[in-house]
Structure formats: structure tokens, C-alpha cells
Amino acid sequence: MQQQQKIAVVIGGGNGIGAATVRLMAARGWRVVAADIDPDAAGAIAGEVEGCVGLALDVTDTAGVADAAARIEEDLGPVTALVVSSGAFQESLPPHRMTDDAWSRVMQVNLDGTWHANRIFGNRMAARGMGSIVNIASVTGLFSSPLIAYGTSKAAVIGLTRNLAGEWGRSGVRVNSVSPGVTLVERILKHREEGTRYYGADFGAHAAMGRSVEPAEVAEAIEFLASERSSAITGIDVPVDCGWLIAAPWEMFGGCRPAVNGEVQT
Numbered sequence: 001m002q003q004q005q006k007i008a009v010v011i012g013g014g015n016g017i018g019a020a021t022v023r024l025m026a027a028r029g030w031r032v033v034a035a036d037i038d039p040d041a042a043g044a045i046a047g048e049v050e051g052c053v054g055l056a057l058d059v060t061d062t063a064g065v066a067d068a069a070a071r072i073e074e075d076l077g078p079v080t081a082l083v084v085s086s087g088a089f090q091e092s093l094p095p096h097r098m099t100d101d102a103w104s105r106v107m108q109v110n111l112d113g114t115w116h117a118n119r120i121f122g123n124r125m126a127a128r129g130m131g132s133i134v135n136i137a138s139v140t141g142l143f144s145s146p147l148i149a150y151g152t153s154k155a156a157v158i159g160l161t162r163n164l165a166g167e168w169g170r171s172g173v174r175v176n177s178v179s180p181g182v183t184l185v186e187r188i189l190k191h192r193e194e195g196t197r198y199y200g201a202d203f204g205a206h207a208a209m210g211r212s213v214e215p216a217e218v219a220e221a222i223e224f225l226a227s228e229r230s231s232a233i234t235g236i237d238v239p240v241d242c243g244w245l246i247a248a249p250w251e252m253f254g255g256c257r258p259a260v261n262g263e264v265q266t
């Protein structure tokens, strides 16, 4: 009997890390639904990737996410993997300049949206006794940065991931998160080109590996956690950051050493 194609839903799949994940999962044999608040982006990736279904979806619209989950499963079959890559961002602002609206928008998309998508798809997976959820957090959820709302929302996503993993462990649903470091998606490349926000900074220079992350490298970790290859892994966060997290203390010692470049080590 032919094995049934596994189905993955990638929310925020129209651009950046989500789009890279759609491409990689489709290449690895998944049937992928790319859901995005931007219908053009969802349509474009569906046009590009064979077999991919594009869907306009706002992760903060709880009723819309519930409808989408029911419709996808009716049309395509049970969803095996959910990836939540939708994100809201913020300027680097001191607390007295952070508006309530900006704070709420970041929390609504990054935390509430992730919660509702996890709850809706995860409950369906738990009822069937199988599934894998991968939430996209951030290294800013693991250390201190001037992104007060964004970093706080991502720390909460890592907490949510752990709690749901404990909740659904015996129901066959694994829940993990991936925390990218600065990843060179179009959005960031554009900011860098225009010299806007803080993206002019050379983040890569502060990572142990001396460079930033490519979207496809984050997608590899996501696809691994979504797949059966990670069948005993749940409740963890995987930083994909070229060693940015571990390199921070090296700044006190003048930064990471340059490459050895063939120098003989004895």
C-alpha cells in the first residue's frame, strides 16, 4: 500500500523563514499548506512550490484559524505538522516610547496567535494521537535586548512550547521551538539596504561563526523537529544562531578570535 503523504501547515509561510520551510518540506515529500495574512505572498509561494496550497489566514483571527483547520483536514486529510512562523516586529525603543498599541500588536501575533494555532491544531492532533508542532521563537527570548515587547513575547513562546509539550506528551503530540539568530530574510536585507532600524549593525560579526543565518538553515531544524526523525524530542528550544548566544561573553575579552587559517596547533 502506498504511504499517505504527510500534511504540514506553515503559518507565516508566505515569506522569509516560513517560505524557506515550505520549500524544504515540499522537497522532502510533505504536502504543504502555506497560510499567510498576505494573500499575495501565500499565492506566490503556492505558485512556486509544486503541490503547495496557498491560504489567506490571519493567525490572530481565532475563528478563522479554527475554520481553516477544519477545512484543510476535510480537503487534504489529517495535519501531521504545524509550523507557526508568523511574526510581528518592533522598533528598538526605550519603554517610555513604546506605545500600548505596539506592545499589544506584538503580543497578539507572536503570543496569542501562536497559542490559538497550537490549541486548535494541537487538540485535533491529540485526539488522533499524533502530530508535531514547531513554534518559531527567537534568541531575543533567551537573552536581554532592547526589543522589550518582541523579546518578552518570544520568551513566552518558549514557555508555551514547554507547557504544551508536557500537556500532550502522552497524547502523541510533540511541541518544540526553534530560536533563530539574525536570519537574512528579505525583510532584514531590505532594512539593511535602506539603513533603517538597527539592522545596519553587523550582527554576524558578533556570532561565534562570524556570520548571520540563512533562512534555509532555520528550515532544516524546523523540518527535523516536524518529522519522525526527532521522534523522542519534545519541549525543547533549538537555537539556530551561528553561535550568537554563546559568543556574547567573549565581547568582554575583546571578541571571538579570528580564524586560525591553517596555523599549526600543538
Ligand SMILES: NC(=O)c1ccc[n+]([C@@H]2O[C@H](COP(=O)([O-])OP(=O)(O)OC[C@H]3O[C@@H](n4cnc5c(N)ncnc54)[C@H](O)[C@@H]3O)[C@@H](O)[C@H]2O)c1
Pocket: 011, 012, 013, 014, 015, 016, 017, 018, 035, 036, 037, 038, 041, 057, 058, 059, 060, 084, 085, 086, 087, 088, 109, 113, 136, 137, 138, 139, 179, 180, 181, 182, 183, 184, 185, 186, 187, 188
Ligand atoms: N529573520 C530573523 O532574523 C528572525 C530572528 C529570530 C526570530 N524570527 C522569527 O521567525 C519568524 C519568521 O520571521 P521572518 O524573519 O521570516 O519574517 P518575514 O516577515 O519574512 O515572514 C513573516 C511572515 O508572517 C506573516 N504574518 C505576519 N503577521 C501574520 C498574521 N497575523 N497571520 C499570519 N501571517 C502573518 C507575514 O505576512 C510574513 O509572510 C517570526 O516569528 C520571527 O519573529 C526571525
